[in-house]
Amino acid sequence: MNETYVDAFERFAGNGGGRGPAGLVARRREAFERFAKAGFPTAKDEEWRFTPVAPIARSPWRLEGRASAPQVQRQDLAPYRFGAAEWCTLVFVDGQFDPALSHRPALPAGVIVEPFAEALEGSPALIERAFARAARPDSTPFAALNAAFARDGAIVLVPAGVALTEPIHLLHVTTDAASGTAVQLRTVLLIERGAHAQFVESYAGLGPAVSFHNVVTEVVVGEGAWVEHIRIQREHEAAYHIGLTEVEQARDSHYRSFTLAAGGAIARHDLRARLSGENVETLLYGLYLGRGDQLVDNHTTIFHDQPNCRSWEVYKGILEGSSHAVFNGKVFVKPEAQKTDAKQTNRNLLLSEGARVDTKPQLEIFADDVKCTHGATVGRIDESAFFYLQSRGIPRAQAQRVLTYAFAAEVVNEVASAPVRNALDRLIAARLGVEV
Amino acid sequence: MLEIKALRAAVGENEILRGIQLRVRAGEVHAIMGPNGSGKSTLAQVLAGHPAYTVTAGSITLDGQDLLELEPEERAQAGVFLAFQYPVEIAGVTNAYFLRAAYNALRKARGQEELDPIDFLDLLEEKLKLVGWGPEIMQRAVNSGFSGGEKKRNEILQMAILEPKLAILDETDSGLDIDALRIVADGVNALRRPDRAIIVVTHYQRLLNFIVPDFVHVLVDGQIVKSGGKELALELEARGYEWLTGVPEEASA
Numbered sequence: 001m002n003e004t005y006v007d008a009f010e011r012f013a014g015n016g017g018g019r020g021p022a023g024l025v026a027r028r029r030e031a032f033e034r035f036a037k038a039g040f041p042t043a044k045d046e047e048w049r050f051t052p053v054a055p056i057a058r059s060p061w062r063l064e065g066r067a068s069a070p071q072v073q074r075q076d077l078a079p080y081r082f083g084a085a086e087w088c089t090l091v092f093v094d095g096q097f098d099p100a101l102s103h104r105p106a107l108p109a110g111v112i113v114e115p116f117a118e119a120l121e122g123s124p125a126l127i128e129r130a131f132a133r134a135a136r137p138d139s140t141p142f143a144a145l146n147a148a149f150a151r152d153g154a155i156v157l158v159p160a161g162v163a164l165t166e167p168i169h170l171l172h173v174t175t176d177a178a179s180g181t182a183v184q185l186r187t188v189l190l191i192e193r194g195a196h197a198q199f200v201e202s203y204a205g206l207g208p209a210v211s212f213h214n215v216v217t218e219v220v221v222g223e224g225a226w227v228e229h230i231r232i233q234r235e236h237e238a239a240y241h242i243g244l245t246e247v248e249q250a251r252d253s254h255y256r257s258f259t260l261a262a263g264g265a266i267a268r269h270d271l272r273a274r275l276s277g278e279n280v281e282t283l284l285y286g287l288y289l290g291r292g293d294q295l296v297d298n299h300t301t302i303f304h305d306q307p308n309c310r311s312w313e314v315y316k317g318i319l320e321g322s323s324h325a326v327f328n329g330k331v332f333v334k335p336e337a338q339k340t341d342a343k344q345t346n347r348n349l350l351l352s353e354g355a356r357v358d359t360k361p362q363l364e365i366f367a368d369d370v371k372c373t374h375g376a377t378v379g380r381i382d383e384s385a386f387f388y389l390q391s392r393g394i395p396r397a398q399a400q401r402v403l404t405y406a407f408a409a410e411v412v413n414e415v416a417s418a419p420v421r422n423a424l425d426r427l428i429a430a431r432l433g434v435e436v
Numbered sequence: 437m438l439e440i441k442a443l444r445a446a447v448g449e450n451e452i453l454r455g456i457q458l459r460v461r462a463g464e465v466h467a468i469m470g471p472n473g474s475g476k477s478t479l480a481q482v483l484a485g486h487p488a489y490t491v492t493a494g495s496i497t498l499d500g501q502d503l504l505e506l507e508p509e510e511r512a513q514a515g516v517f518l519a520f521q522y523p524v525e526i527a528g529v530t531n532a533y534f535l536r537a538a539y540n541a542l543r544k545a546r547g548q549e550e551l552d553p554i555d556f557l558d559l560l561e562e563k564l565k566l567v568g569w570g571p572e573i574m575q576r577a578v579n580s581g582f583s584g585g586e587k588k589r590n591e592i593l594q595m596a597i598l599e600p601k602l603a604i605l606d607e608t609d610s611g612l613d614i615d616a617l618r619i620v621a622d623g624v625n626a627l628r629r630p631d632r633a634i635i636v637v638t639h640y641q642r643l644l645n646f647i648v649p650d651f652v653h654v655l656v657d658g659q660i661v662k663s664g665g666k667e668l669a670l671e672l673e674a675r676g677y678e679w680l681t682g683v684p685e686e687a688s689a
Contacts, residue, residue, distance in 0.1 A: 382524075388526075393542040395541065
């Protein structure tokens with residue numbers, strides 16, 4: 001293991017990393033030791049076969065945070081707020097909570113939305129209870145690295161029975177000042193029994209920084225709770241982004257996610273949902289856009305641990321230039337998970353000769369009374385669709401844009417939050433050169 | 437208006453149209469009938485410029501303009517409209533967006549100003565009445581999850597909006613129950629105009645009870661073997677195609 005990481009961890013442990021409840025401090029050290037032992041994954045590791053992280057592993061990242069304080073104005077963030085400045089929004093600039101840019105309106109009694117540092121002081125018991133519990137350090141080497149070093153992020157608690165009327169937005173922006181910096185963020189979302197909540201987790205690049213975001217989000221969905229979790233990654237195309245989202249669902253709960261991956265030189269997101277109660281519903285929607293030399297990798301895993309659960313997954317990719325996409329979708333159905341209904345779909349549209357996709361569904365089913373299907377396609381726009389639009393007078397080049405937009409819109413339409421859906425719709429249309 | 441001369445067309449090595457001769461004047465409605473596999477739909481698709489077919493000989497002109505020179509979108513811009521036998525479903529794009537994009541593409545090609553969504557809505561409102569629809573249909577994805585009848589109505593709605601010189605209806609009656617057929621036919625009849633020609637491609641005479649043609653042509657093996665007035669359709673209804681093809685109809689499919 002690179003000495004830089006060891007030195008940095010000891011420095012951090014002696015400084016901010018030593019703060020907080022004893023359990024947290026111990027877990028950090030344990031996580032670091034795990035990372036130090038495992039190191040960064042290589043192509044020999046099946047889970048990282050198509051995603052060489054050498055550019056991340058060999059870079060001398062500054063682990064203690066950004067070098068200088070950036071100047072970010074309120075209006076710089078306007079494009080990332082979905083026209084909903086009144087939403088409870090925690091803003092993080094280069095991995096640090098920014099109180100001046102954030103907006104924290106009054107929320108129903110008992111709701112906690114705290115940046116990590118504040119929670120260390122104000123809600124240590126919550127941190128002790130939740131930090132690196134759903135997403136354990138042994139999930140991936142990056143998760144271990146994150147648990148060791150995460151110094152900011154957010155902790156959110158929506159108490160039993162509370163229904164939030166508007167989404168909570170966790171907005172992470174990266175500025176030029178973050179060049180050379182490794183940003184480790186940890187987000188914990190706890191939604192208790194019967195609560196109803198929507199979250200938007202955004203990562204946006206404000207400048208061409210070569211930064212490295214290594215983020216972990218833990219979502220614990222209580223019995224009968226309803227959660228929508230929208231993750232929008234639109235970092236600069238020079239940035240590196242590794243994300244892990246781990247979800248745990250109790251019985252009768254509904255969790256729906258939408259994941260957009262549009263930025264990053266290398267962007268990897270692992271989404272794991274554990275259905276650990278009966279009658280759970282899990283909807284995973286994803287859209288990834290690659291161009292230039294981007295590498296975009298989505299790994300999803302659904303653990304059907306209990307009977308009578310339904311999971312529905314649709315991930316779509318649009319690849320241009322010499323971009324490369326990876327999709328791996330695992331579904332594990334335990335022997336006791338009878339009456340599981342699982343459907344996985346991965347569709348990819350290649351817009352250039354140089355674009356490439358590696359897609360791999362992986363279903364491991366140990367129950368016998370289940371309905372599990374999967375389908376993956378990689379292709380181009382159907383000629384009959386081209387002809388239909390052309391026969392109506394729409395030129396072929398425009399038809400390609402419209403049909404590509406349609407391909408993306410089909411999954412964006414699954415976003416339940418209308419302001420986010422509309423903003424995403426415009427974002428995709430603009431990127432694809434379509435007027436809507 | 438439309439002049440087809442000695443037209444031959446093939447898919448790969450397989451010749452389907454073998455010397456079509458047809459003249460359609462403005463204001464006329466022509467029915468093209470024929471057994472399955474006779475080339476009726478191929479003729480419709482070739483007129484619209486479907487890339488699967490290669491024209492090997494002959495010519496097609498619309499008001500003197502050579503259509504074979506034109507891409508499908510240019511033909512549409514020149515005033516050709518094909519109502520598809522199997523309209524394509526486009527999930528992810530609303531009918532409103534699609535229709536406006538098509539309408540504006542035609543206007544742009546003709547050097548006219550494009551309509552914004554509000555003005556376009558006004559235009560739509562009037563056209564929707566023609567097919568007996570309310571505005572809800574416009575927010576649904578194009579043909580996606582539409583019934584067979586809804587898809588055909590949507591084709592006629594597009595025709596009403598795009599105002600073609602030459603409309604070709606390819607088996608617009610297939611898969612329609614009598615009520616849907618009546619709605620579609622009423623829409624087409626409302627769009628009959630002295631400066632517009634319509635070609636109705638159909639296997640059955642049924643549609644022609646509602647859209648009464650001026651001329652009927654029978655296509656067999658890629659050639660027009662008989663032409664006549666609307667009474668020819670009734671004769672085909674009574675006698676089938678066998679007397680023209682020499683083979684029982686089942687075998688000609």
